[in-house]
Amino acid sequence: MLQHWELGQALRQRYSSFLNTSYHRQEIYVRSTDFDRTLMSAEANLAGLFPPSEVQRFSANISWQPIPVHTVPVTEDRLLKFPLGPCPRYEQLQNETRQTPEYQNKSIQNAQFLDMVANETGLTNLTLETIWNVYDTLFCEQTHGLLLPPWASPQTVQRLSHLKDFSFLFLFGIHEQVQKARLQGGVLLAQILKNLTQMATTSQFPKLLVYSAHDTTLVALQMALNVYNGKQAPYASCHIFELYREDNGNFSVEMYFRNDSKKAPWPLILPGCPHRCPLQDFLRLTESVIPKDWQKECQLASDTADTGDTLIPEKIRVTRKTCHSPATSTSLPAYVG
Structure with missing residues (x-):
C-alpha cells in the first residue's frame, strides 16, 4: 500500500x-x-x-x-x-503455441527442474504455464522479509523468475502475436x-x-x-x-x-x-x-x-x-x- x-x-x-x-x-x-x-x-x-x-x-x-x-x-x-475469455480462437492459438519449437524446447530444458519444484512444494501438474504461482509466492515472501525454504536458493528463484517471464510471453506472444x-x-x-x-x-x-x-x-x-x-x-x-x-x-x-x-x-x-x-x-x-x-x-x-x-x-x-x-x-x- x-x-x-x-x-x-x-x-x-x-x-x-x-x-x-x-x-x-x-x-x-x-x-x-x-x-x-x-x-x-x-x-x-x-x-x-x-x-x-x-x-x-x-x-x-x-x-x-x-x-x-x-x-x-x-x-x-x-x-x-x-x-480475456472465454475465447475459443485464443485457446486455439495457445494450443498452436504449445507446438512451437520455442515452447517445446523450453519444456524439455526445464522438465527436471519442474519435477524438483513439484516434489518440494507438493504441487501436482506443474507446467511452464502454472509455475508462476510458485515464483509469485516466493517473491511475495522475500519482499516481506520472510525466510525462504532451503530448496529456494537464489539460483532457483532466479530460474523461476525467468520461467514466469516466459509464461507471460506464452500468453501474449511467441506465436501469432x-x-x-x-x-x-x-x-x-x-x-x-x-x-x-x-x-x-x-x-x-x-x-x-x-x-x-x-x-x-x-x-x-x-x-x-x-x-x-x-x-x-x-x-x-x-x-x-x-x-x-x-x-x-x-x-x-x-x-x-x-x-x-x-x-x-x-x-x-x-x-x-x-x-x-x-x-x-x-x-x-x-x-x-x-x-x-x-x-x-x-x-x-x-x-x-x-x-x-x-x-x-x-x-x-x-x-x-x-x-x-x-x-x-x-x-x-x-x-x-
Missing part, C-alpha cells in the same frame, strides 16, 4: 500544474478489477494523489479524502482482467484510444483516467503496443499515456512506463513513430491489433466460415514517418497500473 501511496505522490508531483490541488469529481475517473488488492491499491494511490484540502477534511485528525473507485464483477470484466493482441491487449488498447480520441474532441471528458489492475494487464497492453521489455513489472508499476494539444491544434501522444520508484518514468516509443507521436499516426499504427468485433473474432474459423468475417492480419505493418512535434500547450494523462 505504501508503494501505491508513493506512486500517487509521484503523479501529484508530475501533474501539479495540470490537476487541481484538491479532488474534483469531474476531473478523474478510476476503474479497478474486482479484487481486494487492486481496489486497495487504487485507494492507496488516490490518497497520495489527492491529499485533502482543509475544506475537504471531515475530521481534523484524518488527512484523507474518499474518492470513488468503480469496478464490475470478475465474471463480467472484459477490459482489465487478462487473459498480432492475432493474440486482437483478442487480448488490443481490447484494452482500443478503449484507451477511444478515451484519448474523446479527450481530444471534448472538454467535458475527465482529465485523468486510471485503471488499477494486474501485471498481466500491463503485459497484454504492452505486447499489443509492441513495447514490452520481457520482464515482470514490479509492484506499483504504471503505464502512462499523455495526450498533448499542439500549438497548431493537433494532438500527440507520449507514453511512459514507471517501474522504478527511484527513477523518472521511462519513455516508451511506439514502433514506427517518434516518442511524441501524432494521435492520428498512433491510431493508424495500432489499427492492426484493434479488434473490430471481439466476440466474432473469438469464434473458430469453422464457426465463422459463412459469415464473411474480416481476415485478421498476421503481421504488424510498420510505416516509418518523420513527425513534427511543436511545443506543448496542454497534456491529458491516463495511466494503467
